[in-house]
Amino acid sequence: MTGASGLQKLWLLTFLVATCLLVTLLIQSPPTINADFSQIFYRQSHDQQTEQVIEQIRQDNESSHLILLEAKSLERAIEQAEKLTDTLKQSTLLKDVKVTFAQTPQLEDIAQFYAQYPGAFLSERYHTWLQQQQYQAVIEQQFAALTQMVNPLVGSTFTQDPSLALADFLAEQQASAAVQQTVQGHLYLTLEDTTAVLVYFKPDMSAMNIQQIAAVAEQINSACQALSANCLKVGQLFHADYASQSAQFEMMAFSLASMLAITLLICFAYKTVRAYLATLLVIAVSILFGLLALVIFFAEVHILTLVFGCTLIGISADYAFHAMSELAESKQQGQANIKGIHKPLFFGFLTSVIGYIILCFSPFVIFQQVGIFTLVGLLAAYLTVILIFPFRSWFVGQVSWQQKAWLHFLLSGQNSIASIKALYLLLAVAAFAAYVIWVGAAFTDDVRRFYQVSPELAEQQTKVARYFNKESNKQLADFQFYLVSADSPQQLLDREKQLTVALRKLVSSNQLSNYSAMSDWIVSSKAQQYNWDLLNTYQQTELYQSYLQQLGLSYQPLIQNHKWLDIDTWLQQRFAASYRNHYKVVDGQYYSVVKLYGIRSLTELDNLAAYSDNVLFVDRASTISAQLTQFRGYLLKILVIAVAIAWLVLVVCFNIKQATVVTLIPIISSVISLSISQLVQSELTIFNVLAVVLVLALSFDYAMFYLSKGVVAKVSFTTLISALSSIFVFAILGFSSTPAIASFGLTVFVGILCSYAVAPLAAINKQRDIYAR
Amino acid sequence: MATAATSWQTIDTQQLKQSLAPFNNFPVKGSFVQSKKLKFLTVPIRSSGNFAIDKVKSELLWHQQTPVEQQTKINQQGIFQQKQGQNNFVKVVDDSVISQLLLAIFTGDITTEDWFLWQRNPAEAGCIKSDILSADLSQYVQSIKLCHLQNVLQITLSENQVETLIELTEHKEE
Structure with a gap:
């Protein structure tokens, strides 16, 4: 034992400073833990202003939450909804908690509002007939509407518009669907023999951390359990809470399982408390530095990063195992040091660094976070082992492999692998595995399949959609919409109208169930004037005059409007409330959203947007999936380059034959692991390819020890312990509820x-003295 | 008039059963004459045609022949129309509640629905009427009156500003 060197003192100083810094940062500006899986892979793909609008729309979408209180009777549902509302109102984190709503518009109100703009609005078919002067078709439609068994729109609009153009326009918009049922302001829906009353609220998601989300969700769940009505919950808060609970549980379970595995391995291999403490030191230091790097580089950390981060425990413990075995053996030879493993340890570390650096340069924050956390953590673990372990032979465990019969058996097996015959055999297996991947590889980068939505919440969401009369194949698309932009509101309406004409064709060809656009309810002033001219021309025809005569009416000239309906006036109407978030004005630019339902052909929708610079098809999931596919392609190429560089470095440090054999080991392992993953999962994802980064790094790590030392008891023993600790950790990850x-x-x-x-x-061509150093 | 209006009385379950008996056996096939009175029109709008009810499929086919030819199909999913020269029925009313109401009336299945509060008036023998209690439905129809007069069944639907009288006559097989 010697006194501490300058480097060791520096390590200690760095450790103390890092600890203080981390504690200070965690107290003063703790990073936000993000549990929103929809944001996990997001990266900007449009200009700043468009991104700003899309983000506003996303926040609007995510801020609205609702709970349907479902009961056998309306009275019970109302009573329970009011109880729940009282509880929700107590939370300071929930805004706009509402159980009663202002008087909802009646069909009559909608008709009377539009009647103020005579002739300005025409249904698609009226517009076509009038434009093409097919007046007979108009007359037939008028009589068809007048004789329809039940048609409330005729009664509501006939006095102002005997031509029934307005009635047909409102019928086309399914105006009756905009009317909601209320009892004393309570909005209720019916499904089969149950009734549900709606409770609405807005949680301030951006201001809430995961603890607050969990607390609010728990508060709502407890309140629901105390009610005698069924709660059907819809909203991001509930999904975020499920994701965070699930991730936190897994993080805890994986960490505990890793620590348990390492404890058992140390008991089995090194048999001393000191060895256990030494391993714990390495793990603790690596986690401390990894966390410090995360806190410094990222203001927001995704909870999934921490789940992936659990793997650092197994990898950093490897360094401790190698060092402890080396120390134990060198001590038996008179001087406890780890000089003998400097080279393989360094190369192992280097290959891991290359692997994780690739992740740091990925375009996705989640991968950058995992890369930085593990990279810095591994650097800390490596330096701790190199600088601190030789400082005190105190770290040395009691390890003796000479007497272990199983090890002798294992070494015999490994010796037979270290042969040309085995190399050829393994190459043949790898070639077959590569063939399996080539033939069956089905890469899927659909981001929606990387995380699991709570089955309970998904079921509730489906039921809520049924209450709102939306069949599952007609539901609102998952953040897929058109964003139309223009320099003026009038231009915006004209552009949106052009788009909806094309969308109607997609609906009629069954490639889309439906869409929702404000230009179906309001058109530009120019279009309103044009409609008025068309209707006015028709009303002066003899055919229309004869229609009036048949009804016993006299001709009244169509009133000329003094002003046309504008977007702001229209949006103030209660029946237009659901469209208020469709319209945005940002820095003098006007934007509108066209929502889509039941998408069956993404290509067609994409093609529609391609015709205009002012129409953008926003499909975040597909965009991210495409970006992931692109990244996967880059990653595979980078991996090939990284392996080639590693081979070149090895050629310089060793020789071409050794370098080639060592490089083949990670290649064989990666190909076999990918092919087995393909067989088990029946598809491969970006996460399988990312896993290959780690497989390559660890394979090089193991191979370096065999290359340096040959198949000897110490290497075989330590590599087994290292591999077991990692294998255990990653096997547990395989059971994660998150598919990624x-x-x-x-x-x-x-x-x-x-x-x-x-x-x-x-170890081909290496010594076969299994007990040699 | 005021006396007649006040003489409509709510009927109990037993009376309801008796009163509804004729309407439980609606004709399944026949002709109709419809007369629609709009508040601001001096002349009612008349239409006529044939109808067929499939009680098993719970479907009403309404074939209007005058003044314009048009076929209407009403089932649990909604109201569909087929114009002259067209091949397909097109959904014209998406809200299935109104189709359920019309089917309930035409198939005679009007006892179980809690949309109604049936009343009868001794001065109008053979007639029962009900206001529509469901807020969702009352935007279409505010009240219904059913009358059973010899070989004719009358249905009166009161909407906002519109009253529709439908007379159904059964086609007897020769």
Whole structure:
């Protein structure tokens, strides 16, 4: 034992400063933990202003929450909804809690409002007939409407418009659907033999951390449990709470399982408390520095980063195991140090650094966070092992592999792998695995399949949609809409109208269930004037005069409007309330949203937007999926380049034959792990490819020890302990409820298993004295 | 008039059963004459044609022949129309509540629905009437009157500003 060197003092100083800094940062400006899975892969893909509008729309969408209180009778549903509202109003984090609503518009009100603008609004068919002077068709439609068994629009509009153009316009808009049922202001819906009353609220999601989200969700859940009505909840808060609860549980479970596995392995391998403490030190230091890096570089950390981060425990413990084995053996030889493993440890660390640096440069924040956290954590673990372990032989465990019969058996097996024959055999297996991937590889980068939505919440959402009379195949598309932009409101309405004409064709060809656009309810002043001219011309025809005579009416000239209906006036109407979030004005530019229902052909929708610079098809999920596909392509190319660079470095440091064999080990392991993942999952995702980064890094790590030392007891023993700790961690990840994590865990698990089995190949031409140093 | 209006009395379950008996056996096939009175028109708008009711499929086919030819199909999913020269029925009313109301009337299944509060008036024998209690439905129809007069069944639907009288005559098989 010697006194501390300058480097060791520096390490200690850095450790203390880092600890203080982390504590200070966590107290003063703790990072926000984000549990919103829809935001996990998001990155900007439009100009700043458009992104700003899209973000506003997203926040509008996510801020509205509702709970339907479902009961057998309306009275019970109202009573329970009021009880729940009282509870919700107590929360300072929930705004606009409402159970009663202002008088909802009646069909009569809508008709009377439009009657103020005579002739300005025509249905699509009236417009066509009048434009093409097919007046007979208009007359037939008038009589058809007048004789229809029930048609409330005729009664509501006939006095102002005997031509029934307004009635037909309102019928086309399904104006009756805008009318909602209320009892004393309570909005209620019926489904089969149950009635549901609506409670609305807006949580301030941006101001809430995951603890507050959990607290509010818990408060609502408890309140619901105390009610004698069924709560059907819809809103981002509930999804975020489920995601965060699930991720927190997994993070805790994976960390505990990793620590338990490492404890058992140390008990089995090193048998001392000191060895356990030494391993804990390495793990603690790596986590501390990893967290510090996260806090410094990111203001918001996704909870999934922390779940992935659990893998740092297993990887950093590897360094401790190698160092402890080396220390134990070198001590038996007179001087406790780890000089003998400097080279393989460094190369192992280097390959991991290359792997995680690739992640740091990914375009997605989640991968950057995992990359930075693990990279800095591993650097800290590496330096701790290199600088601190040799400082005190106190760290040395009691390890003796000479007497272990199982190890002897294992070494015999590994020796047979370290042969040309095995190399050819493994190459053949890898070639077959590559063939399996080539033939069956179905890469899926659909971001919606990377996380699991609570089945209970999904079921409730479907039922709520049924209450709102929306069949499952006609539901509002998941953040897929058109964004139309213009320099003036009039231009905006004209552009939106052009788009809806094309959308109607898609609806009639069944490629889209429906759409919702304000230009169906309001057209530009120019279009309103044009409609008026068309109707006025028709009303002066003999055919129309004869229609009036048949009804016993006299001709009244169509009133000339003094002003046309504008967007602001229209949006103030209660029946237009649901369109208020469709219209945005940002920095003098006007935007409108066209919502889409039951999309069946994305290509067609994409093509429609391609015709105009002012119409953007916003499809965040598909955009992210496309970006992930692109990133996967880049990643695969970078991996190939990284492996080639590693081969070149090895050629310089060793020789071409050794370099080639060592490089083949991670390649074989990666190909086999990908093919098995393909067989198990029946598809591959970006997470399987990301897992390959880790498989390559760990494979190189194991191979380097066999290359440096050959198939010897110490290397075989330590590599086994290292592999077991990692295998255990990643096998647990494979059970994650989040498909992304499960895919990642599966590939790394199989990859490490293969790496451990194949790694002795690196010892071809090495000594076969299994007990040699 | 005021006396007649006040003499409509709510009927109990037993009376309702008796009063509804003729309407439970609506004709399944026949002709109709419809007369629509709009508040601001001096002449009612008349239409006529044939109808057929499929009680098993719960579907009403309404074939209007005058003044314009038009076929209407009413089922649990909504109201569909087929114009002359067209091949397909097109949904014209998406709200299925109104179609359910019309089907309930035409199939005679009007006892179970809690939309009604049936009343009868001794001065109008063979007639019962009900206001529509559902707020959702009352935007279409505010009240219904059913009368059973010898071989004719009369349905009167009162809407906002409109009163529709439908007379159904059964087609007897020769």
